[in-house]
Amino acid sequence: MRPILGFAKTALALICAGFISSTAHARMVELEDSELSEVTGQAFINLTTDSANGIDFTRINFGMDIATQLNIKKMQLGLYPKAGEAANTADIDINNFALGSVNDVTGQVNPFLIKNPFLELAYSGNKVVGVRLGFSEAQGYLSGDINRVTGNIAVDLYGKGSYLATQMSCAWYDLICAGARGLVGGAYANSNFSAQAQLVNGSGDADPSRATMIGMVDGQKLSIPSGSGFDNFLLSLFSSSNCELLSTTTCFPLANYGSFPIGKLDTNNNQQFVSAAKGVFLSMQSQNVQWRDQQDAGKFITALAGAFMNIPRNADGTAAINTSFQEAFNGIPRQDTCLGGADRGC
DSSP: OHHHHHHHHHHHHHHHHHHHTSOOOOOOOOOOHHHHTTOOOOOSEEEEEEEETTEEEEEEEEOOEEEEOEEEEEEEEEESOOTTSOTTOEEEEEEEEEESEEOTTTOOEEOEEEEEEEEEEEEETTEEEEEEEEEEEEEEEEEEEEEEBOEEEOEEEEEEHHHHHHTOOOOTTOHHHHHHHHHHHTTTTTSEEEEEEEEEOTTSOBOOSSBOEEEOOTTOOOBOTTSOHHHHHHHTTOOOOSSEETTEEOEEEGGGBSEEEESEEETTEEEEEEEOEEEEEEEEESSOEEEEOSSOTTOEEEEOSEEEEEEOBOTTSOBSEEEEHHHHHHOBOOOOOOTTSOSSOO
8 A cells, every 4th residue: 555655756746847847926816707707717626526336536637738857766666576577577667767858969959748637546445555646648758777567568569671771690501591682672662661579588478567578469560551452462471479570580689779769750850750559558457457548548458466557559549669670689879857957866
């Protein structure tokens, strides 16, 4: 109970910090009755309740937009012994966690944007069994030295066939692989390939608990979104298995990624986001809790007991995080998050 309530206090403090960081100046002005009749508005804070799957929910909605740039030396949630997991590990463990980025040369701050945050409590009887901090929309860079993550993290990988072919290390006797490499690097060299990725273990199995890797789950296939039915039929003959597809690695350590773009980036400006991710939340619960999906009220997202991070696919099927195949293989450098020289740990 205490860790959950402590998380609720921290989440509320984060929202309040974003609110008081903006400055406003106003004075009271008397309005005539005729002027009042033309005024409409909505409360800054409103309260909603819900019940589902034997759990009652109370949500505090904050009608506000937050622009923040923050750094946390160590973000560790859910540090307790867990069956099947290594000792002294946590559900979410990220060193030098940061939201937003900065330009140390110009002094410009590129904030992490949050729209309509909310704090929700889950009750079983009169006992609080879960708390989640959610955002209607979120966009910006999430950075950190990622050790472990528990949750649902959706990623779309994309890139040209010409690059993918260079990663296919076929054995001399593997004629099928060699033929596929020649096709991908030849006829499909300029085609845009894509694949879906999520939290996995080293064998390519889905791993929502204290994962250290992200990649293509077993059975996942490549596709050419703009390709013909025949193109995608050929690709459907091959799928990822045991973190490998046509002699190409398909699972990658989370530690390789210094920064993740949450939302879609402008292809011409890596600091400009053109769309936001929806349905993002961070929660803690003393039992598995089915939180209502923010994008589809008829669906639920099961958060495992402990700490849980949800960065899901959008309603149209696209992922909240988009990275290139080259970034998947080589990692993503950390964005600068500290003014004054250091890029982390400020």
